[in-house]
Amino acid sequence: MQDFGAAFGLAFHLLAGMDAELVEIVGLSLRVTFAAVFVSCAIGLPLGALLAVSRFPGRQVLVVLFNTLMGLPPVVVGLLVYMMLSNAGPLGVLRLLYTPSAMIIAQAILVTPIIIALSRQVIEDLNNEYSEQFRSLVVPFPRAIAALLWDARFTLVTVALAGFGRAVAEVGAVIIVGGNINHVTRVMTTAIALETSKGDLALALALGLVLLIIALGVNIAAQLLKSTARRRAYA
């Protein structure tokens, strides 16, 4: 339990000291996570909306599939990306393994199904309300999707935050494809795993606290943005 107290002190110290190494790790964590969440949203939101709006045979199968893929094990994703990008793999020539790009790819693969499945559900609920009006107006798919995404934007922020949470906390995949290489691909979570395996639980916890504080900052920012926009829309 003394570890616990020590962790708080240490976390404060780390934050106050703005340790150069910590700054580097935090920076990379945020870069990788934001990039992955951005890619996931860019792909997942339209796909989720499309899945919510369209009716075709096999749609139900896709819905179940993406729900299932929310449970993609990170280690498996890590392995798959590793095998693709490895020198022996088909995309080895890109030389992406053990770079932040590889980590972004792995995280995007993990997060995209979450964005698809959750936004599908959200948009489906909204579309229950809009669909007849849209069919009456003969709104083409792309416009309908854009309109639904826009009108559900306040709810979709929570979906994106769920994706962010998954990505920022992820360690299993990024450690395999990033390699947790010091100064190159070390991020908060892999650093935490490392300190844990070293038995330095206080430092590991302190890093965890720092990570949570950063995530809190992101969430507060998102919330402020959301409520400002909502206030403007409903003043």
Added chain:
Amino acid sequence: MQDFGAAFGLAFHLLAGMDAELVEIVGLSLRVTFAAVFVSCAIGLPLGALLAVSRFPGRQVLVVLFNTLMGLPPVVVGLLVYMMLSNAGPLGVLRLLYTPSAMIIAQAILVTPIIIALSRQVIEDLNNEYSEQFRSLVVPFPRAIAALLWDARFTLVTVALAGFGRAVAEVGAVIIVGGNINHVTRVMTTAIALETSKGDLALALALGLVLLIIALGVNIAAQLLKSTARRRAYA
């Protein structure tokens, strides 16, 4: 890439052979995950709904907090639970460390915020529609929450599946508090991590495939349940 082909063959083999050890591991995975998701839903759904329905100072803070906690790093949760349950920790006398119960606790801590945050959002959207009517009828909180949860049940299935996905794929926390002990606390994800560290990527992938197939089964079951219930409700 030969690993990839091998993985498929192996996965098929594993499933077809109903290997006793695999059955044991799969059984424990499901037991732990279902228990954790059940606990998380039992706590998270009412709390999420309460948060969606009630208005009190600090509510916004709680909303942001739970959104943030969707990004709880598994390793950190693992460490915290470990420190609690360790012989040196306050709950050491319970002797839960390195047991499935410890794994359930850790997963429940990871999944509960996800259930709370997502169900809060879902219920909030529904409550936009119901709240005035409920206030007019002076529906007491517990009943309002029960009614909202029931009426949003088809959407909440997706929320629960997101929690299931997170839990079933989780490795960082369960390996710390469970210890990945053969025949005692080894689950699919920790077995995958072990095979990966042994360099047996084909077997790791095969286990990953098996895990996904199991998750698929659970998702299909959920979907069937949902559509049967919906058909009955809207015939």
Added chain:
Amino acid sequence: MLEASALRAANHRVEEAPAPLPAAERNPLVVRGLVFETPRQRIIDGVDLELPDNRLTVLMGPNGAGKSVLLRLLHGLLTPSAGTILWNGKPPDGRTRRSQAMVFQAPVLLRRSVLSNLRFALGLRGLGCSRREMLSLLGMLGLEPLADRPARLLSGGEQQRLCLARALALRPEVLLLDEPCANLDPASVLMIEEALMKARAAGTKIILVTHDLFQARRVAERIVFLHRGRIAEISPAESFFDTAGSPEARSYMEGRILV
């Protein structure tokens, strides 16, 4: 007419300190200097109102006048920006709402069967709810054959009737009805009006919003005419239709555009 002009006068005194009217204590409903505003606009703009007895009051006024907002304020669903609302001397709260029932302009129904919607509301008041009793309650508004249908798949008029049935089943002391007959066929309208007269005879205080002049004529004992968030006129029904005192009300009835 005296009553109406007195109140109009009160309405115009709003900017000054509202003098406490002596009747306040004994009146079931007393509203003083009521204001409700959003950052963008003032929706209710200084309303003084007293409904001293159990007459059926019809609230009229053009679209956007603030009728629905006023009902919500009276029911305690919105908090006034200024002014007071007193039901038997107390501001509206959960307890007063429990003795009232409101039917909203747009029906709000649970995603359940017709019967379950009724059961839900009755359960809240601890009122008996055997299936037979509930069917007979539904039957009063011609909904009995629909009892097991999902409420949200009913036709517009059927949904409105269900909302009314739910409100009536609670046997409230006060009924606040926001255009409850807008989508009803003539037979249903008469059925509702009969039900209202019965409730009224049993002592229920009713405030009814409607745009239907004929309906107002049939059921109203007192008319409150709202215009741009202010009360333009309060008259006994008889005099209102024949010699409405305010130009706004006259224009309204003649179908002239009011802005």
Added chain:
Amino acid sequence: MLEASALRAANHRVEEAPAPLPAAERNPLVVRGLVFETPRQRIIDGVDLELPDNRLTVLMGPNGAGKSVLLRLLHGLLTPSAGTILWNGKPPDGRTRRSQAMVFQAPVLLRRSVLSNLRFALGLRGLGCSRREMLSLLGMLGLEPLADRPARLLSGGEQQRLCLARALALRPEVLLLDEPCANLDPASVLMIEEALMKARAAGTKIILVTHDLFQARRVAERIVFLHRGRIAEISPAESFFDTAGSPEARSYMEGRILV
């Protein structure tokens, strides 16, 4: 009356093979043996209907008769369980819908400003949409001062008018209106009716559902009376109100309960 009774006859022949009527080709709308059913009930129960010209048709009938469902079927939003609907010889599809506009019984508005709601619809048809033009379109229904308000916070009547403004702005060949004036004040009702008469004069075919007998009387050129999913009567307006042929329609107008 001849027309109406001929159609009623057709309606009763439904169980037999519907004989192809010779007029089918030239008629803008021909409906034959139309059935729509859910596992639980038959909502539209064999409707034959021809609207051979551009008159304004009012569709009446008690709550739950199937008016809204019939409009949806005509518009192609629901797929018939049996029977055919032909607009100028073709079943309703996206293309026919693009030349029509429907106003639903419950307003459906985007979570945006009033103006954006209009802009969205106009944009779909590639119609010019400068702010000034749109304001003048809104102005026609008295919505100009509300242009920048969030549409979903409008009052009930304002929302209904916005839905109508949106439909009219598309300059459709066919207007399907489901109780568009239910929540409107008298002035707005007259304004809408005027707008409808103008559209009608410009060649727009209008099918209007209403429970307001006076409104029907004012605007209808032809009345279709629907009862329990079947057409009970089709009459020219003049004769309908004075000497309605079907007992159902007579009961309806007298406010008797129809089941």
Added chain:
Amino acid sequence: GEPSSAADRFIIVQSTTSTQNSGLFDVLLPKFTEETGIEVRVIAVGTGQAIKNATNGDGDVLFVHAKPSEEKFVADGWGVKRFDVMYNDFVIVGPKADPAGIKGSSDADAALKKIAEAKAPFASRGDDSGTHKKELSLWKAAGVDVKAASGDWYRETGSGMGATLNAAAGMGAYALTDRATWISFKNKGDLAIVTEGDDQLFNQYGVILVNPEKHAAVKAEEGQLFIDWLIGPEGQKAIADYRIEGQQLFFPNAHKETN
């Protein structure tokens, strides 16, 4: 013995991934359990974590290969006594192309110097494990400052042995590993042993009973039984007999008891 009693009688051994991954425990432990009825539960984590866990009393026996840390563990009173169990050796593995040109050498210092000169990628565990500490001492002996090259050709993976080997295979890097892990490692890819046989590459495993005076929960009796068995003739023979593809992985040396 009986399954029920066996389930009750178990000890927890805190060990390292390299020991577990070699598969040694899979043959060793069943033999012990069969003889004594005591189940052995192995927690395989990083060396530091294993020691930390043992310090917390979350294990009965510590079985690792980081002699200085083990001795400190005992000196600090957390462990009762340290026993040598077995040894194997470290090897340097690298890509078959061998960019540093060190294949076949048995001089670790020289090999590492060449790697540094060629700036050939080297995957270090970088996790303060026994293997990592050994590696750092080798670099120091070779006079290379790896800290300066970190992130360049010297890559600290901060992971376990298996993960580091996976990384080395993935990027074609050199790495230091213990022979047991190497032999049992499946994802060798392009890697092969390039340097072995230096005396410096000796790797000693030790076993320690966690001090029951510090943690009452420690099952001292069973734990000591396990240790005695390991360093006794049966355990030592079992270790010597364990082979993969004909190669012996560990060499028992319990008689050379130190400490």
